[in-house]
Amino acid sequence: MGIADETINRGEVVQGFGSYFNGIKRMRMDMNLIKTQNLTHFPFILILEQSKTEALLEEFLLKNASMEVDRQCELISFIELNDKDNLIECVIKDYRSNTEGKLIKIHTKFLCGCDGAHSKVRQNLQLSFSGNTYEETLYVLDCHLKFMDTTETESLLDDAQFNLTKSGLCLLFPLKGHNMDNRWRVIGTVPHELLNSSKQLQFEDIAPDFSRRIQRNIELYDPLWLSIYRTHHRYADRFYIEKKYFLLGDAAHIHSPVGGQGMNTGLQDAFNLAWKLAYTIQGKTVDKDKLLQTYNDERIEVAKNLVQSTDRVFSLMTSRHWFFSFFRLKILPYILQYIVFPIISCISPVREAVFKRISMIGIHYRQSQLSMNSNKNNVQAGDRLPYVYTHPEILLSSTDNNVEDDSRRYFHLLVLLTSKSNSKKSFHFVKFIEENYSHLIKLHEFEYSEATKEIFRVYDVNRNSNGGVFLVRPDLHIAYCSTTFDIQHFNTYFSAYFLHKSD
Numbered sequence: 001m002g003i004a005d006e007t008i009n010r011g012e013v014v015q016g017f018g019s020y021f022n023g024i025k026r027m028r029m030d031m032n033l034i035k036t037q038n039l040t041h042f043p044f045i046l047i048l049e050q051s052k053t054e055a056l057l058e059e060f061l062l063k064n065a066s067m068e069v070d071r072q073c074e075l076i077s078f079i080e081l082n083d084k085d086n087l088i089e090c091v092i093k094d095y096r097s098n099t100e101g102k103l104i105k106i107h108t109k110f111l112c113g114c115d116g117a118h119s120k121v122r123q124n125l126q127l128s129f130s131g132n133t134y135e136e137t138l139y140v141l142d143c144h145l146k147f148m149d150t151t152e153t154e155s156l157l158d159d160a161q162f163n164l165t166k167s168g169l170c171l172l173f174p175l176k177g178h179n180m181d182n183r184w185r186v187i188g189t190v191p192h193e194l195l196n197s198s199k200q201l202q203f204e205d206i207a208p209d210f211s212r213r214i215q216r217n218i219e220l221y222d223p224l225w226l227s228i229y230r231t232h233h234r235y236a237d238r239f240y241i242e243k244k245y246f247l248l249g250d251a252a253h254i255h256s257p258v259g260g261q262g263m264n265t266g267l268q269d270a271f272n273l274a275w276k277l278a279y280t281i282q283g284k285t286v287d288k289d290k291l292l293q294t295y296n297d298e299r300i301e302v303a304k305n306l307v308q309s310t311d312r313v314f315s316l317m318t319s320r321h322w323f324f325s326f327f328r329l330k331i332l333p334y335i336l337q338y339i340v341f342p343i344i345s346c347i348s349p350v351r352e353a354v355f356k357r358i359s360m361i362g363i364h365y366r367q368s369q370l371s372m373n374s375n376k377n378n379v380q381a382g383d384r385l386p387y388v389y390t391h392p393e394i395l396l397s398s399t400d401n402n403v404e405d406d407s408r409r410y411f412h413l414l415v416l417l418t419s420k421s422n423s424k425k426s427f428h429f430v431k432f433i434e435e436n437y438s439h440l441i442k443l444h445e446f447e448y449s450e451a452t453k454e455i456f457r458v459y460d461v462n463r464n465s466n467g468g469v470f471l472v473r474p475d476l477h478i479a480y481c482s483t484t485f486d487i488q489h490f491n492t493y494f495s496a497y498f499l500h501k502s503d
């Protein structure tokens with residue numbers, strides 16, 4: 001989207017993640033270990049408050065599409081009109097010019113429910129939202145922190161920190177400028193003894209005993225805001241309904257916030273759906289439904305996996321059962337310190353797998369109908385486009401500051417040619433794409449050389465092979481891979497979804 005630089009600029013880059021059990025530091029994950037592996041242009045944890053992320057996206061929308069998010073309009077109800085266009089009629093209460101709210105009607109072909117965990121769209125469609133509510137209550141607090149742990153050096157206080165004691169779980173995240181003003185975000189489980197109180201929990205209830213509870217010496221002062229909430233793990237049974245409704249974000253799936261992946265998953269939903277919806281509305285697809293159905297199939301799998309995996313971790317970390325409590329405080333620290341941490345530090349593929357999971361760059365759609373391989377190698381259709389450190393422009397917007405950049409509206413075909421490639425076959429393949437699909441696909445050819453050899457290594461194309469083609473979707477997942485340059489194979493796949501130039 002071209003907003004990476006500004007996003008980093010507004011957030012806090014964290015170089016490590018420390019884990020403390022009963023106040024003792026058992027391991028520190030150093031992000032420098034990831035840097036050397038060239039998995040991403042961004043090998044660090046970025047802490048950016050959700051409000052700032054939303055502001056960035058709203059600025060982007062205004063700058064690129066001259067649109068604003070209307071926060072003063074509420075969806076009240078919707079019905080299907082059963083007219084020839086099969087439109088939905090939405091009743092909106094508009095508070096922009098009238099504090100009482102004025103009722104207006106909007107007619108639309110599609111309705112996207114991005115309306116949070118209590119989604120009216122989901123409820124009106126009577127979709128199930130199965131799962132559970134956790135026993136634990138959490139607090140999220142922005143305040144100032146003074147570290148008085150004597151063993152810490154200053155640089156390590158830039159780390160995000162995970163703390164587990166018998167009083168519960170607590171995460172500390174440094175906020176932008178924290179080394180000047182000591183501002184941190186604190187997320188923790190509300191101590192059980194405070195839960196029974198009938199009055200609303202205050203900063204003054206949490207702060208005085210904080211050090212004792214996490215068994216460290218940290219003073220909390222000058223709170224900025226505090227919120228208390230129950231957390232759930234649930235997902236809807238469908239994300240695409242009756243060929244016209246979609247659920248995205250918390251409306252579709254919610255889980256424990258401990259992994260910090262809720263908003264990120266909602267943004268991925270939007271990124272997955274946006275181009276499919278645009279292509280369908282613009283009449284670029286063969287069928288009005290087939291491409292949109294892949295939104296449901298691809299994203300529901302991601303949501304299920306995320307809800308289940310965060311549930312396992314959160315339950316293990318918070319369960320009140322004596323065995324889990326014993327395990328996480330008496331056994332887990334040693335497993336992490338003496339087994340997990342040495343393995344992650346020394347064995348690069350394990351480290352890579354862990355990083356891909358936590359950063360979510362490992363999410364793939366290999367099982368999707370939209371993913372097609374002519375053969376299988378390490379990089380497959382459905383994978384996120386791999387990062388090539390010598391050629392970051394393949395993945396990133398080439399013009400990070402250019403709002404006119406429209407490359408994300410297209411598919412991109414990467415053609416990797418070696419000295420063994422059948423030049424006649426590859427020439428005809430490229431010509432076929434240009435003649436039939438240049439309105440949808442941009443071509444990029446790379447010949448094997450000293451300068452491009454890293455691309456071939458990352459894409460697992462041997463210099464002594466015939467080469468390969470990789471079709472990349474507008475949302476940067478690979479749609480199609482082949483080493484055969486077979487026009488018919490490609491056309492059978494692509495024309496099942498997308499129209500030829502001449503259609």
Ligand SMILES: Cc1cc2nc3c(=O)[nH]c(=O)nc-3n(C[C@H](O)[C@H](O)[C@H](O)COP(=O)(O)OP(=O)(O)OC[C@H]3O[C@@H](n4cnc5c(N)ncnc54)[C@H](O)[C@@H]3O)c2cc1C
Nearest residue numbers: 073074075115116120140249250257260261262263264266
């Ligand atoms: C304490 C806490 C910490 C978290 N930390 C992280 C984190 O570090 N990283 C991360 O990725 N995620 C995190 N999350 C999760 C993240 O906040 C949510 O996943 C994210 O806000 C979901 O976005 P959403 O747009 O789907 O829903 P919401 O943020 O709930 O937004 C829904 C919007 O729809 C509007 N709306 C609702 N009903 C209507 C209606 N009828 N008409 C019109 N508008 C309506 C609401 O006003 C709201 O603006 C955290 C959550 C919590 C509670």
